[in-house]
Amino acid sequence: MKRVLVTGGAGFVGRHAVAALATRGFEVHALGRTAPEGIQAFHAADLLDPSQRRAAVQAASASHLLHLAWVTTPGRYWQAPDNLDWTAASLDLVRTFREAGGIRAVVAGTCAEYDWTEIDRLPRAELESPSPPLRSEGDEAAIQSGHLVESALCRPATLYGAAKDGLRRILHAYAATTGLSFGWGRLFYLYGPGETPGRLVGDAARALLAGERLATSEGRQRRDFLHVADAGAAFAALLDSGVEGPVNIGSGDAVPVRTILESIGTLTARPDLINFGARPLGPTEPACIEADIRRLADEVGFSPRYRLGPGLAETVAGWREALSSSASSP
Template identity: 85%
Template structure:
């Protein structure tokens, strides 16, 4: 039996990863403050407390580790000093896991590790829409139009991105000396039922279903959005493989934010409430951010299963039910 210790198991991605790991035959243990359903065992601990963290690792005695936990508060995590705490805790977590006999670890990274400064800005890039598919390994032209592959330069512009990038570099060096199989799943943009406030798709669905105006940019920027269930399943597949190093976890197809919001407007029946252009797009925002997912598809053997149309419909339905239940509660 493969035994995995999952951090962040009760989180947005973690809940789906737990189900996908169980479906793959893993005995799933989780560590944290909240236990999601579907576990074999739960080890209550504050991961930022060294003694509690180490005790949980020793108790689990897992062969595999999936580390998803991190500060994720929308609007705050980009520059929060907490990123330093999570970097230190993650280094110790992986070390203790290996010293307890663990052999395979997967850690969640982010597309914010990449250098976005070389990507075209709007409006110039609008002239090139739709984006041509260059896909040439190491091709600077592909980076310029926002197609990012695992070997693209990493020069993060935020503390969050720098903390993740630094953690990856140190863990890769440690894994090479400690005979640890290590993979790094770089997440792109996520959406799906159960999003916390502060995320684009969930905020848009909630606002329109509540009859509120949604102030947004023109929405010409293209982003790679992946349904959260696919993200969880991708992490499970990556952990269950022997693939090492960075692996992009995205849909592989960036679409205009405007297209996403127009779809949500149609699904909620309130397209007139979307105020395109009411908010300016930051001058440093890249025109396109898209994952090259060839490693995920060809080496890991996983390809996203949920279409954007299906995923957005599920998300709006979920929020419609949640808002209806909230309104009918005493």
């Protein structure tokens, strides 16, 4: 049986990845402060503590590594100095794993690694087709429209993006010199039940279900949102494959943020509470950020299961139940 060591297994994406890995026949071990459900073994450790981290990796003696843990506090992680700590810890984690006999590692990256400065800004894009056609890999027009293929230039605008991009480059070189099979999953935007505060879909659902007004931009910017269960399953599929290098993990279909919020308004029966245009959109905000997922589909063999409509309905239903349970608790 293949043994995998998962970091961040109790997190938003991690718990879905753990379930998907178990379904694929992995013996799942987890490393961290909180034990996820559905695992065979838990190695309690602070990932930022070198001695604890190394001892846990060696004790697990895993053949595979899925590294999802990182600083992810909404609104803070983009420029948090903690990104430096996580970069150093991640480098040592993968090295320790390889030196302990590990053969394949997959690490979570981000669409924020890409150069967004070449993507059209909103005013120009509003005059064009709302759904840019798929173009060939490397086509500058595709990048300009916000359709991002893995070969697109990486030039991050945030410390978070730079930390992830730098980590990928170093690990790619390290893997090449040591014979480690190495994959990199670039996450786009996520939604789903159990989101922490600070994320678009969860915040909107909670506010409208609570009868609160939701101040937002006009919502014309298009974003690629993927259900978190699909994200976890995609990471499991990537780890279980032999695919190396960066692989986009998204839906492949960016939609206007306005469409998402209008759907949540309908599902909560409170569209009247959405104040479109109450918040300005930053002048450097790209008009569209969309994943090219042909590599995920053709090479990894994974396709998202959730369509946006049913996924949003499930998410809103989850928050309705959670808020109702919270209100009825003593």
